[in-house]
Amino acid sequence: MRLPLLAVCLSLLALVLLPRAGQAQARYTLTGFIRSGADKSVLPGASVAVPALGTGATADSTGQYALTLPAGRHQLVISFIGYQSQTRELNLTHNQRLSFSLPESRNELGEVTVVGSGTLEQKLQTPQMSVEHLTTREAKLLPALFGEVDLLKTLQLKPGVQNGGEGTGGLYVRGGSADQNLFLLDDAVVYNPSHLFGLFSVFNPDAVQSVDLYKGGFPAQYGGRLSSVVDVKLREGDPQKYSVSGGLGLISSRLTLEGPIVKDKGAFIVSGRRTYFDVFTRQINKLNKNTEDYSPIPDYYFSDFNAKANYKLGAKDQLFLTGYYGRDVFGFNSTNGFNFDFSWGNTVGSLRWNHVFSPKLFVNTTVSATRYQYSIANKLDQFAFSLSSDIQDYAVRTDFEYAPDDRHVFKAGATATSHLFGVGRLQAGSQDGSLNIGSDVQYHGQEASLYAADNFKATDKLQLEYGLRLTGFRSGSDWFGGLEPRASARYSLTPKTSLKASYAQMYQYVHLVTNSGASLPTDIWYPSRLNVKPQRSQQVATGVSFLLLGGQYLLTNEVYYKWARNQVDFRDGAQLFANADLDAEFLFGKGWSYGNELYLEKKTGRTTGWVGYTLAWTQRNFQPQRGTTGINNGKDFFPTYDRRHNLTVVVLHQLTERLNLTGSFVYTSGAPTTLPAGRFQLQDIFGAGDQLGGNPVPIYPDRNTYRLAPYHRLDLGVVYKLKPRHGESDLTFSVYNAYNRRNPYFVYFDQVKDKATDQVTSYRARQVSLFPVIPSVTYNFKF
Amino acid sequence: MFVATLLKRWIGLSLLLGAAGCNLQKDIDVDLPAVPSQLVTECYLRPGEIPRLTVSETTPYLSTAQPTLLTDVTVTLTLPNGQQQKLQFRPGLDRLTQKIYTHIGQRALVARPGDTFTLDVQDSKGRHVTGTATMPALVPLDTVEWKFNDKTGEQRKAYVLTKFRDPAATADFYRLQIHKDSISVDSERDFTLDDRLTNGTQMTLGTSYRFSANDTLLITLYHLDEPYYRFLQSVDDARNANGNPFAQPAAIRSTVQGGVGVFTVLSSDRRTIIVK
Known part of the structure; x- marks a missing residue:
């Protein structure tokens, strides 16, 4: 099986690299960017069509399109939802670069400024x-x-x-x-x-x-x-004029500055935001500092900062520089000598070079670096404790795109990444030096991939996209590799009905180490190693799409089945921190999921939105292994994120030019959870614990056998555009959980005590909800 | 692990308090699966002490809080020399330890490090629990010292440092308790730890500035066998998972077979100090 796939891969590469002279005569390729006329940002998904020929092209994720046409005069229609369409006449006599800017259609009642990609x-x-x-x-x-x-x-x-x-x-x-x-x-x-x-x-x-x-x-x-x-x-910034935009919300504020570096040659955008919970909590703490038994509220805030710049080096070269820095900071300083500082966040940077070899061939080459880290510093009188962990990547990737004619678009590329897994750095000590414990566990990893793909219009009705990805990973002396075939196809039964199918195999060489039901900042990434094999999945999907009511609605139904191998979990009581033998704590299992997704969407007109319904099953199985009984004693179980039914309704309505009304409704089947079925009393040893009747020890049955109550919620919103003297602004009103549904967040068991004797008389189940109805208002501006 | 546990507990507690404050909690009816009731044994053998054991049974979580006294359980303790000793059903309260027991032996236990004991518990319903425990070696406390801060009056407090040498050849597990005035009351401090990061070194455990002048402190270091240490961990994890959406439910890792509970031999060293 693998050799033929490899042959396909090499053939695809050859197709990209070999000249295809025979098809170039009397056909020329038009390339360029499609941008927003308002801020010059690129518009991925926008289209350039030639209605007379029934052909066209769509801008890729960088906003670039490539369209091969016969020589001669053509009428081009450039369009994107939310923007005014443009028509251009063109006499094509040679390969040509031509970019377009589309004005926004926000003031046209017929087209609401809402939408997704493409038509x-x-x-x-x-x-x-x-x-x-x-x-x-x-x-x-x-x-x-x-x-x-x-x-x-x-x-x-x-x-x-x-x-x-x-x-x-x-x-x-x-x-x-x-x-x-x-x-x-x-x-x-x-x-x-x-x-x-x-x-x-x-x-x-x-x-x-x-x-x-x-x-x-x-x-x-x-x-x-x-x-x-x-x-x-990220947005690229306006290359023609400077502007400032931002917003003031209940919990955070945002500010963005953008403008040209050199007019029409380069632009920048910088954007930051910060929460201000801590401003209020510090004031509360200050007001209560003399209150007896008052526990100060810890300081918490998060902030992030984005920056992007682009610059045209010439007609064929452009550079894009992106940076991100974000931190969550949590601090607690008590008056009794206990200090706790905890911070975490990502730092990301990338530099992309876009080079156009010819109208038919261009390349993007990107170097990037990313780091996620957390650090905890804890001090109690003379004792200090610190723990930190991080993952750092340095990566380079290059992506070629070659459109020799209007039937093929070839893509090929390679990536190489160097990982550094700082699994845990721990230091504990006392001021007098009598205690000094340290641990530092680090691993290096190298990951590489090579891919090639072809988007092939076989006939007017049949279009294929097929490719192959070869991946490899090394950590120390351990090597892993895999072939990842990818394929998808569309067959047009009628001009308004399409059948689609796809297949993909994926490998994952890095694993998140967590024993929590939710993502915590202290979760750490870990490489594949001798005893920690890569995760692998295969997915098949098939679907049918109908364009209804004159193209106003698209109804899509997709069915999928996914198999996953080497899914990871951890043994009960696993030591996940500063453990030099973390491999031994992993458990491996398999997973499978399948479902049906029904999706009706409308993107034009005053009223837009979508309705989605998913019927799905997800299961896991971890057999007995490594001296354990596995998970759930080796029996199949539903993970906490399995949901049988999921219904979403999203409606956006432009009432007037200045007033938009929005609403979303969600209904989801109850989440699986594990509740203790039994209990027992434990007195503990002499000098510890409770007598009978104290805090019971829960006994958990099979995993996730109980379902919480269904979740449903209605959110409502109003966006009202103001008329300031300069620039533009709006007020956005939101009501989260409009009918104040007490949705279950988790359930726990509590003791019921006799008030007179303080003796435990019985136990009860309590459901905890997180958010009641929450109204909010945000002021947004731009000038 | 400590940090993650601390974090999860903090978040869980915050959610509970926040939800309670905003009236976001309510009683609900839940339909729990029926699980067969198991025998629960709790037996901590100590050299020089008469063996005592508590037998109870697991109950449905939402059943009445009143414990049921099991009257049909026979308990046999097998000593290292093979001699069998019946523990009599004679429920009572140990006045010294303030612990309830259901079965008691007749003679004080003779046990040395390395001695292995076997427990056999049966009832008339056919439930049968067995367990084996070996007494760990004694790890003595090397040093117990204290130091006052530089404050005066009621603010003048001392911390306590305890030091002991961890054996290099074995994986070791400890529990350190500090009691004030009497060991019959709950402890001021109770640590459990292993030597994963400190194998073969001198281990130091300490408190914050919390003790006043003339406090009498009893410092007890238990050298635990691994099954008991794992049992304690699993009990802690299981309790923590009730009421915390971020915690994974944990199975109880009993040291006995055929039921739930613990059977272990305690090996401890104790110092008494007066903080001056």
């Missing part, structure tokens, strides 16, 4: 399936928790994507766990996409242009995680 027609025609495209403009209109616009939470409203709990931004895609998502920020990996234990994402909406989420049918240029790719592109 529904394009979604129908592309062989790529299982992908969701989201723009910041779309997310900003939707109601949000505390008014904080969050792209990842908006993605959770798409079919096939589950959240990890009330209010959290973790993504669980088609039965994959939260660590199986590849987060890319301008091609650099982001290891922890969360602030505040997952309640907010690290992606500042003011700096982000768009997000693509791939749930399956992964293009060959992506790899490294099993379940999804979240490809975030």
